[in-house]
Amino acid sequence: MAQAPETAEFGEWPLKRLMTEVVGTGVKSAEDMTREQATDAMERILAGEPDHTTLGAFWLANRWKHNNSEELAAYADVIAEGVVYAEPDADPVDCGANYDGKGDTAILGAAAGIVAAGAGTPVVVHSGDRVPTQKQDAYKHVLDELGIRTELVPVESAEMVDETGFGFYYQPEFAPLIHALWERRDQMGVRTFVNTVETIANPAKADVHLGSFYHLAFAKKITDTFAKMESQSPHRVVMFQGMEGYDDIRPGYTKVGEWTDGEFTDFEIETPEYGMDFEYEDLEVDPDDVAGDSARLTEEIVAGEREDHFADAVALNAAFRIYAREDADDLDEGLEMARESIASGAAEAVLDDLRAF
Secondary structure, three states: OOOOOOOOOOOOOOHHHHHHHHHOOOOOOOOOOOHHHHHHHHHHHHOOOOOHHHHHHHHHHHHHHOOOHHHHHHHHHHHHOOOOOOOOOOOOEEEOOOOOOEOOEOOOHHHHHHHHHHOOOOEEEEEOOOOOOOOOEOHHHHHHHOOOOOOOOHHHHHHHHHHHOEEEEEHHHHOHHHHOOHHHHHHHOOOOHHHHHHHHOOOOOOOEEEEEEOOHHHHHHHHHHHHHOOOOOOOEEEEEEEHHHOOOEOOOEEEEEEEEOOEEEEEEEEHHHHOOOOOHHHHEOOOOOHHHHHHHHHHHHHOOOOOOHHHHHHHHHHHHHHHHOOOOOOHHHHHHHHHHHHHOOHHHHHHHHHHHO
């Protein structure tokens, strides 16, 4: 079958040609794409040019061969061209949790972000609504349960950050071209590189990114991706091993990757040293109501009504947000600030402001 012809709109690399010549030739013989090739591919995908079979094959081939940072940077830069940015006056921490959500443990990021905001560290989170492949509870659903508006246009999200210290950006509004891929992503049945690059879209143009990883090599790949991107250049990226791939630190021995102005370092922490002296299973909630349980925990923790393992986990996660923005010199100081945010009523005041927004 003949290859799709080059058009004035796109470059020389239709997805079928990339499959037959570059990424789809087999696990051992597949090659990485050049930036030009990856850019052409992403432009075609967002324009809806590839048929469903070719797109699915391309996504799967990328999953088999693993994308490198050059390819991810190209994808992210193309996506950035269609993002509606709204930069708040505050310079928040951008929290990039997996959009397809959680199904076992509490979503602690809303509480942690509110506590950090009460301590003076503005925080931004973003997600879609039942994003493939898991389509589980994410930030949006916890905030909905809390009575906080989520279906905001980007300028409203920026105003929310400046008025309350915490802001939510809704993917269908700030990244409509990615949202338009929902059905095709759902048909795949597995995650694709879109699940990775959407977490670094950074709709608030924050100078600090906080994210999570399963293996340290992935954290390094993400920081290398930021370094190679043309659409953004954050000052600092902090990554830790998260529960269920989310931006909630896992209990126990945990690796942390830290990238500041191009310099990457990593270190280990033992979470019991910071109050998280319990197991993963202790943070599980009702799998049929992850968002509801997480919202109830958020309300009780920010009001100072809980002093259990959930409260300890939220305090440490808030400390990471405070530390990531360099509002604290280390996690110990960040932990003190987080606990004072709760004890003083500042965190509860942020939640009240969010509900009133």
